[in-house]
Structure formats: C-alpha cells, structure tokens
Amino acid sequence: MEENRENIRKDLSKAEKDAQFEKEFMPLIDSLYNFAYRLTLDEDDANDLVQETYLKAYRFFNSYEQGTNAKAWLFRILKNSFINDFRKKSKEPSKVDYQEVESYYNSDDVDESITTDLRIESLQEMIGDEVATALNALAVDFRTIIILCDLEGFTYEEMAKILDIPIGTVRSRLHRARNLLKEKLKAYAGTMGYNK
Amino acid sequence: MIANNLIRMDKGKKISECNECIQALHLLIDGEASSNQKEFLEKHIEECMPCYQSYNLDKNVKEIVKSKIEKKPVPSALIANIKDKLNESF
Known part of the structure; x- marks a missing residue:
C-alpha cells in the first residue's frame, strides 16, 4: 500500500x-x-x-x-x-540564549501577581501598533509561541511539532511568554496613561 | 489528579488549588483542557474571584493580540518571484 x-x-x-x-x-x-x-x-x-x-x-x-x-x-x-x-x-543584537531564558522564567519564583493590576479597560484602549510593539519587545522564542498560538491558532500538539519541543515545554513557554507580554503591556499602558 | 480537587474545597487547600488553577488556566483559554480539567477550572473560577480575574485578563490579552495586531499585506511581487525562482531552480 x-x-x-x-x-x-x-x-x-x-x-x-x-x-x-x-x-x-x-x-x-x-x-x-x-x-x-x-x-x-x-x-x-x-x-x-x-x-x-x-x-x-x-x-x-x-x-x-x-x-x-x-x-x-x-x-x-x-x-x-x-x-x-x-x-x-543577521547579527541580531538582542539574540538571547533561550535555554537560559527559559530556565530562568521556568523557575517558580517569578511573581504571578506582578501583572494582575493590568486593567482590561487599558488593554481595550490600546491600538494595534502598541500591542505589536509590546509583542515585538519579547525575545524571539517567546514572541514565536504567542504568534503561533494566538495569531495563527495552532494547537499545542501542532506547536510542539513546529518548534521541535515537548508539549510540556510548549505549555510552560506559553505561560511565561504571556506573563512577559502582560508586563510589557502594563509598562506601555503606564507610559500612555491608560492604566490610571 | 485535578479532578480530585473537586471534592476538597476547604480553606486549607485553597492556596494549592489556586496555584494549580493559575498554572492550568491557559488550557481553558486555548481550548486544550481535558473534560476533567475543564470541570475543575470552570468550577474554581466560578468560586474564586482572584483566579477569575486572572482568567478574564489572560483571555482578553489573547483576544486583543488576535484582534488588534494588523496583518501585513503580502508584497504583490512575492508570489511572482517565488514562481520565477521555482522555474529557474527546478
């Protein structure tokens, strides 16, 4: 056959x-x-x-x-x-060794509550360019997983195949990536006066 | 494992249950939770305000990334260039 x-x-x-x-x-x-x-x-x-x-x-x-x-x-x-x-x-200046980044962000002492005071109203007031700037500020591996999941709608299993990583790593990387993105969005909302 | 938590709603277990919830909320948001996980998470966020707020914020972040980031239009010459290259190379 x-x-x-x-x-x-x-x-x-x-x-x-x-x-x-x-x-x-x-x-x-x-x-x-x-x-x-x-x-x-x-x-x-x-x-x-x-x-x-x-x-x-x-x-x-x-x-x-x-x-x-x-x-x-x-x-x-x-x-x-x-x-x-x-x-x-391309000699990307902000090239990051993501193993290092990942093990740092995978440690449990990252404070989950850092970003809880980001307000939904602040997010909704942002324009596309501002959201894109926050996303672009993430290290490429964190940016990638958010693009694949949230923009392109791939499943965890598909992302594991695309990225050659286990599903557990997809989950933890996505979790960290989103926390980092919220920090960037919060910083942005702060400078723009949205988060008041 | 997670389903077991359904029956322990006493205060002493609350913190570990919240930790479990926060770690797994993405499964619910991304539609990747098993039916047991879904049941646990939905019940927990219904009863726990801080976890519900986390869920709601993360759900909104996901939606905002999807709805607000603009798609770049594909340059008009790109498709033609690819076809030219394929013809040249193969």
Whole structure:
C-alpha cells in the first residue's frame, strides 16, 4: 500500500506536482509572510525567508503527505530556516540564549501577581501598533509561541511539532511568554496613561 | 489528579488549588483542557474571584493580540518571484 503510494507520487509529472504544490501551499502565503515578518521584524528579510521556505518546500515536496497539515509543515520549514540560516546571518543584537531564558522564567519564583493590576479597560484602549510593539519587545522564542498560538491558532500538539519541543515545554513557554507580554503591556499602558 | 480537587474545597487547600488553577488556566483559554480539567477550572473560577480575574485578563490579552495586531499585506511581487525562482531552480 505504502509502496504503491510512493510509486504514484514519483510518477507525478512536473505539471501535476506544480499544480498540487500551488493548490496546497500558495494559499498559505499570507500567514507565512506575516509569521516571517513577526520573526524578522523586517519586510525584506520576511520576503527572503518566505521565498526560501517555498523553495525548500518544493525541494522536499515528496516527503510531504498530501492532505496532512500543510500549514504546520510550512511553518516548521520557515521556523527552521529562520533559526539555521537567518539568525546566524543577521547579527541580531538582542539574540538571547533561550535555554537560559527559559530556565530562568521556568523557575517558580517569578511573581504571578506582578501583572494582575493590568486593567482590561487599558488593554481595550490600546491600538494595534502598541500591542505589536509590546509583542515585538519579547525575545524571539517567546514572541514565536504567542504568534503561533494566538495569531495563527495552532494547537499545542501542532506547536510542539513546529518548534521541535515537548508539549510540556510548549505549555510552560506559553505561560511565561504571556506573563512577559502582560508586563510589557502594563509598562506601555503606564507610559500612555491608560492604566490610571 | 485535578479532578480530585473537586471534592476538597476547604480553606486549607485553597492556596494549592489556586496555584494549580493559575498554572492550568491557559488550557481553558486555548481550548486544550481535558473534560476533567475543564470541570475543575470552570468550577474554581466560578468560586474564586482572584483566579477569575486572572482568567478574564489572560483571555482578553489573547483576544486583543488576535484582534488588534494588523496583518501585513503580502508584497504583490512575492508570489511572482517565488514562481520565477521555482522555474529557474527546478
């Protein structure tokens, strides 16, 4: 059975392969571009990263199983390209060793109550750019998990696959990321006079 | 494990129950809680004001991230560039 499917796949003409590639992957370009932009925070870099992702996806198209989660597969390729090629090239000044960050924030002595005085009304008064600025101020790994979960709506299991981390780490990283985001939002609300 | 907490609502257990709730609230917000977890969390936030406020704040933060951050439009040349590159390379 498996073998048959392999054979069928190999027998696809270039035109058929191109048609399937276009049908399954091109409609996802909007999400991919936005993910790339939120990772790199630069339009040209986002462009390059998305191009690279599609080229890799085409090259590895034979290992993609049709009808499975195309979006998670492409996001995983994009995330790996970003880490392996991109982050090395661009000398990101705020590059953070996230193991270190994670173990720091995973310690239980982070005060949960720090952010409880952030008011919902303050949040609702904020404009998109202000929320984006707070998100962008997070270290890239914390930013990434919030983008995947809250902007793109991936499940914990999908995020675990995209990020190559266990589900427990998805949970703890998300928890820390949200606490950090609330601190940023609260600081922002404070300077803008929203939180009074 | 969490379901066991349903039957211990006495004051002495309150703090550990709140800790458990705070650690697991994201499951409820993200739709990832099992039915036992969901039952425990929903009952707890109904009875515990501070935990309810945490839940409500986190839920709002999630909604605000989703609704307020604007989508960047894909540059019009990007799709054409990708197709050109694919034709060149393969």
